[in-house]
Amino acid sequence: MLEKALVGGRKYWIWMISLLVIMGVGFIMWLWQLSEGLGITGMSRDVSWGVYIANFTFLVGVAAAAVMVVTPYYIHHYKVFGRITILAEFLGVAAVTMCLLFILADLGNPVRALNVILHPTPNSILFWDMIVLNGYLFLNIFIGWNVLTAERKGMAPPKWIKPFIYLSIPWAISIHTVTAFLYAGLPGRHFWLTAIMAARFLASAFAAGPALLIIFCLIVRKTTRFDPGEKPIRTLAGIVTYAMCLNVFFFLLEVFTGFYSNIPGHMHTIQYLFAGLHGHNALVPWMWTATFFAAASLIMLLVPATRRKDDTLVVACIFVFIATWIDKGVGLVLGGFVPNPLHHITEYTATVPEILITLAIWATGFFIMSALYKVAITVKEDQQQA
């Protein structure tokens, strides 16, 4: 079935080859990083995680798109999602692959990565994150491929796949929860030490993932003969709206606790992010950009006229994507390191090689997704004709 990814028009190949070029450039940069050390990035003793872990954290959320489609379809028998479940699952595959690549890019000693398996350490959340992410990757490939194969043959999916599908639902929740636990269980990092972290992760994930899925559905409709349909997009738009409301609400809860309690440690990072602290304000423009896009997206999503029109819905979805990416990546990950445990402030700026490696990993994700979408859509086009 994979051979269907090798048949495509000119535009398809230009797209795929462009992605390969970006991947190649990033790969060379990664080789350089391997030989020089992570010193070629903008990370430091104080801000010891940067754009790699930021993107990793964000993309764990994107992988959620699948569960918001799979659950209504398989649990509530919401039939209209049947047309797009495969798109959601393959988006999950691409997103989780990017997550794993970002972790690998971030390791000081990637050749020793297998130590996590050779010396399994259940008290480490990173150990569990490795398990849930790889498990989620496996589940999505396995389920997606089997269901698609059945569809190609014009048959119902095999019955034995059902338990795997049901398992994938709590599993999707687990990848967000465990990733949130990476942060929420650390003493001395006030910004992260919050019980609502996992809930925030889920809310922003269920906004960002389905928002991307809407964009991809509309691209698929424009560029192929397969139409994901009107109704799934409307339902997804509703999901994005609810999730984005919750996401913003949860963030405001953090602001309340920090500022009403007036505990310095709970306020410092928020102050640093939105107003700057002791003259350090590198992230302030980012955070206000995120605030603007979050507010604008909420208005566009809440007003029925703009939510129901594809043109404005796409804009709203792009806004959601930008706002959640900045909030979760830039704000949450980088912000957590400022001020440092000794109340010094070190700021972080990503370097060019670091950005090129990051872009290459995104390109790898798009490459995988495009190939998988190509396969899925060709199958669906054939079915439509038959």
Added chain:
Amino acid sequence: MGVDRRKFLKLAGITALGTAAAPAAKVLAKEDLDFTVSEKLLHFFAKPEGFLPGEALTATRWAMVVNVRSLDHEIAEACREACHKVHNVPHIENPKHEIKWIWEEEYHNALPNQEHEFVDEKIKDLPFLVLCNHCYEPPCVRVCPTRATFKRETDGIVIMDMHRCIGCRFCMAACPFGARSFNWVDPRKYLPEDEQNMEYPTRMPGVVEKCNFCAERLAEGQIPRCVEVAQELSKEKGREPALVFGDLDDPDSEVRNLLRSRYSLRRKPALGTNPNVYYIV
């Protein structure tokens, strides 16, 4: 080899206790480990002679007391320099890439949330030496996905296995004291060979490191280098020892005497990590 090293480190700890296990461990060390662990690796922790019972300094809970009023910038700087010299810690100018095992901080940085605007100016000026707290409940150990950092059961020292560390830096995010450094660049580029201490290994890029309470010196019967230097200089200046090292589980130890007779502080006690480094201000 990783497993052998780990066994080796544990044995070293047990042996250091000077219990009946020592002779057995000595035999093991000689017959089993000598040919599997290279000479260089042995140096990482201890020389084989360190196994001789009675020679190593032993405790069940090592701790340090920093008597800040005996410190001045000269002593603090001497401690830092001596420690970094003996452990091949490179001097890297770029503060983003620097490696620190022990260093000076100001009062409000070392003990945040303790400061108030009316604190004696002299205290604000004192050099607070900070280092790994060798916490009784170390968060770095809890989060490490490979147990590359672990608490030695025998004496409570939180120690690193540089050969297992994957460089994920989860421990750096977890440490509430900023005690850990990552080798962002190749440290050997900053360590001319003639300035290296050949008794202790250098590190490769991409691993985390920190103070090890001089585990390698304890195994040879020597107190930590910073304590040694601080005590010499304090004596010269006619002051109480600025750094004191000893066993918290021994009620007659010098550290216990000090903690009984003086009021002491620990860094961020509310976080429950239970540091084993105390400050007398």
